[in-house]
Amino acid sequence: MGFVSSLKFDRHSGAVLVNEEFMNIRIRRKMFLDAAQSLLTPEMADAWGIEAVYAGCGSPSVNQEIIDGTRTALATRFAATAKGKDQTAAAPTVKDIGLMAGEVLQRLIHRDMDLKLHLFYGFTGDDLNRGSFSSDGSKFEIKQDKVKTKAHEILNNKYADRNTPLYNDTRGHIFGFDPATGISAYHLDVTNGNVGFNMEAYECLGHGKYALETSMAKFLNNVTYPMRQRGYCRLLGIYELFTAALAAREAFHCTGGNLDIVYVDGSQATHAERYREFNGEASRVAMHVVQAAETGYVTKKDAFELIDAALFEGRPRRQVEEDLFRRANNPRALDFVLRGYKVHEVAEMAATWDAEAPRPAASKRRNKK
Amino acid sequence: MTSINAMRFDEYSGMLVCDEARSWNEENGRILTAEKIRPITSEEVIKATGAVVLMGKTGTSTLGNEFLESTKQAVTARFRQMAEEHGLPLKRFMTVKEMAHFLFHNLCEVKRRHVDNTLKARYGFTSNDYIAGSYRNDKGERVEIADKTVVDQVHKILTWEGQCPESKAIFLNGQIVAGYEPEEGFRIFRSSLIAPHCEPVHEIYAADGSGVDSTDFVYTAFNNTRTVPERRGAIDRVEGLAVLLEALLMAGDNSAGCDGYVKIHYVNGREKDPVRRWKEIHDARSKLASEVVKAGLHGFLKWKKVHELLEALIYEDRPLLEVDDGLKRAATDSAAMLDLLRGHPHWRDRHI
Numbered sequence: 001m002g003f004v005s006s007l008k009f010d011r012h013s014g015a016v017l018v019n020e021e022f023m024n025i026r027i028r029r030k031m032f033l034d035a036a037q038s039l040l041t042p043e044m045a046d047a048w049g050i051e052a053v054y055a056g057c058g059s060p061s062v063n064q065e066i067i068d069g070t071r072t073a074l075a076t077r078f079a080a081t082a083k084g085k086d087q088t089a090a091a092p093t094v095k096d097i098g099l100m101a102g103e104v105l106q107r108l109i110h111r112d113m114d115l116k117l118h119l120f121y122g123f124t125g126d127d128l129n130r131g132s133f134s135s136d137g138s139k140f141e142i143k144q145d146k147v148k149t150k151a152h153e154i155l156n157n158k159y160a161d162r163n164t165p166l167y168n169d170t171r172g173h174i175f176g177f178d179p180a181t182g183i184s185a186y187h188l189d190v191t192n193g194n195v196g197f198n199m200e201a202y203e204c205l206g207h208g209k210y211a212l213e214t215s216m217a218k219f220l221n222n223v224t225y226p227m228r229q230r231g232y233c234r235l236l237g238i239y240e241l242f243t244a245a246l247a248a249r250e251a252f253h254c255t256g257g258n259l260d261i262v263y264v265d266g267s268q269a270t271h272a273e274r275y276r277e278f279n280g281e282a283s284r285v286a287m288h289v290v291q292a293a294e295t296g297y298v299t300k301k302d303a304f305e306l307i308d309a310a311l312f313e314g315r316p317r318r319q320v321e322e323d324l325f326r327r328a329n330n331p332r333a334l335d336f337v338l339r340g341y342k343v344h345e346v347a348e349m350a351a352t353w354d355a356e357a358p359r360p361a362a363s364k365r366r367n368k369k
Numbered sequence: 370m371t372s373i374n375a376m377r378f379d380e381y382s383g384m385l386v387c388d389e390a391r392s393w394n395e396e397n398g399r400i401l402t403a404e405k406i407r408p409i410t411s412e413e414v415i416k417a418t419g420a421v422v423l424m425g426k427t428g429t430s431t432l433g434n435e436f437l438e439s440t441k442q443a444v445t446a447r448f449r450q451m452a453e454e455h456g457l458p459l460k461r462f463m464t465v466k467e468m469a470h471f472l473f474h475n476l477c478e479v480k481r482r483h484v485d486n487t488l489k490a491r492y493g494f495t496s497n498d499y500i501a502g503s504y505r506n507d508k509g510e511r512v513e514i515a516d517k518t519v520v521d522q523v524h525k526i527l528t529w530e531g532q533c534p535e536s537k538a539i540f541l542n543g544q545i546v547a548g549y550e551p552e553e554g555f556r557i558f559r560s561s562l563i564a565p566h567c568e569p570v571h572e573i574y575a576a577d578g579s580g581v582d583s584t585d586f587v588y589t590a591f592n593n594t595r596t597v598p599e600r601r602g603a604i605d606r607v608e609g610l611a612v613l614l615e616a617l618l619m620a621g622d623n624s625a626g627c628d629g630y631v632k633i634h635y636v637n638g639r640e641k642d643p644v645r646r647w648k649e650i651h652d653a654r655s656k657l658a659s660e661v662v663k664a665g666l667h668g669f670l671k672w673k674k675v676h677e678l679l680e681a682l683i684y685e686d687r688p689l690l691e692v693d694d695g696l697k698r699a700a701t702d703s704a705a706m707l708d709l710l711r712g713h714p715h716w717r718d719r720h721i
Binding site: 023026027028029031207208210251252253254258281284288318335336338339340341342345346349 | 370392393396397398399400579582622623624625626630652653656660689690704707710711712713714
């Protein structure tokens with residue numbers, strides 16, 4: 001299932017953060033979810049000057065179908081626009097893309113209902129609407145009460161089988177940039193086919209969403225209106241996304257695996273510069289940096305510099321790690337923390353070592369600006 | 370969402386291990402506070418009888434805790450009663466088998482109480498009344514239980530027929546009982562309310578919980594390659610420990626809810642002092658033991674070194690930092706090993 005979080009930093013930039021864990025068959029863990037994908041090819045993005053990422057939680061196959069369907073719709077639109085000229089006038093907005101994805105979702109929901117009706121009874125939703133169906137050349141009225149009741153349960157999403165919980169947990173998040181709107185986001189809900197506009201452009205979905213949201217609220221509730229208007233530093237934004245992710249990992253299932261980040265910066269000229277993905281070792285070391293700061297082993301200032309080095313400067317992971325340990329006030333203790341030892345126990349152990357042991361950071365960070 | 374495991378090394382000793390994750394609510398919260406394996410013989414009983422018996426629980430946390438604590442109290446009460454009747458020292462107390470069956474009967478009592486709570490709230494009668502066919506209401510009137518729907522529904526609640534939701538929390542519970550007592554030595558039993566049974570374990574191990582999806586492969590591979598004499602009572606305690614930790618690692622990687630530190634309980638009936646027959650290893654020491662095994666599985670340590678480090682950490686109680694230093698020194702590539710231990714995925718390094 002996984003989680004999705006996002007944050008708008010300023011008018012033209014923001015980031016989406018997802019994790020790679022999902023579960024299937026008897027709650028078995030898998031760490032290879034590909035939850036955040038661009039809806040545009042590089043050619044489209046460069047021609048149109050826009051960016052759009054789809055990040056989904058819940059059923060991986062439902063989300064992939066929405067991504068594929070939306071990509072097809074965009075490709076059709078792109079093919080219809082004249083090449084060789086400035087195509088930005090014909091570019092869709094993020095809202096347009098959100099609505100396209102919504103249509104894909106609505107067709108998918110309807111199709112899945114038809115599959116069930118067809119399997120159980122041999123007719124579709126259209127037949128139910130008209131009150132009859134045809135089979136082998138004959139017309140049959142749909143009169144049986146039990147059938148009608150069950151069929152309506154299916155249409156109203158009241159029917160449940162073993163796939164239903166995951167299906168109903170599916171949510172999509174479309175986050176992107178277009179010149180007219182700047183950064184904006186849209187929300188898809190598989191239980192009702194709705195497309196919602198996300199005005200604040202922050203999002204917390206999926207497993208661990210309550211921890212994500214609580215962490216995000218602690219940050220955003222202390223950001224003033226002028227600050228929200230003018231925006232804030234991308235390093236602060238990414239730091240907060242990681243902090244929220246760590247909170248989710250602490251207290252909820254299905255929040256593990258690597259963290260993947262998509263950073264969107266609409267002020268840049270090309271797709272390659274506007275849409276940047278950080279995953280694998282780069283994002284893991286960035287997560288470790290935030291963990292180190294949150295547990296008091298490096299300062300927040302150090303953390304920002306290290307995140308910048310790991311992600312935006314693209315320094316080799318090992319180099320960033322060595323720098324992290326060099327800056328740590330107790331490298332050995334930090335080693336244990338990053339290996340998953342419990343923070344309070346490490347502090348107790350470290351108190352017996354030569355170096356001064358920092359106290360676990362707990363909530364003291366929230367009192368700082 | 371649990372992994373509870375027990376392994377018999379020989380007629381005197383064995384080990385139980387578990388994770389510490391508890392699922393918290395319908396929003397898939399989890400918290401690392403569960404004590405899934407605990408003794409059902411109190412210190413008083415251990416000292417007086419030399420019996421050290423533990424129970425591992427999986428299923429509904431609150432019910433499992435109630436089973437365990439009520440059984441421990443009942444065992445202690447039985448001991449005190451026998452001590453009063455026969456005087457100390459007792460010639461004989463209870464074998465592991467007798468405690469396992471005692472536990473199962475206690476589970477039945479707890480189950481009946483919980484089912485009765487639901488029946489009283491919903492229908493105004495208890496399971497005994499239901500079986501008898503009638504009850505007396507608050508006004509003292511005798512009421513026949515005649516309605517067919519009520520009769521059918523209550524039967525489902527009583528027996529979990531169709532896995533009805535009303536009694537799911539009660540029935541979805543399993544237990545492992547394992548330990549040493551002087552008459553029969555170290556034995557393992559498993560019981561369950563899911564498919565009601567209480568039986569001795571034929572194999573040298575028992576595993577339960579969602580983690581069994583993974584742990585069973587590890588134990589099967591291990592058992593398949595033990596000789597008959599080994600399986601009958603000659604499993605090396607370090608090798609057994611390593612296999613148990615490997616199984617927990619696999620459960621943690623592959624099954625949700627098998628998280629947090631490993632808790633290790635070593636039972637060794639050879640110790641003269643009964644209190645020393647049970648050794649509980651937890652927190653950083655058990656975590657480091659898991660890391661040693663993980664490093665070995667991924668090819669960073671020769672298996673001989675894994676055994677040496679485990680022996681030093683768990684059985685010889687060497688200082689934690691000494692073993693941690695030993696781990697880092699012995700690793701073929703310490704930096705890459707630390708990457709692994711810090712969570713970087715490493716599939717190519719796995720030692721085959």
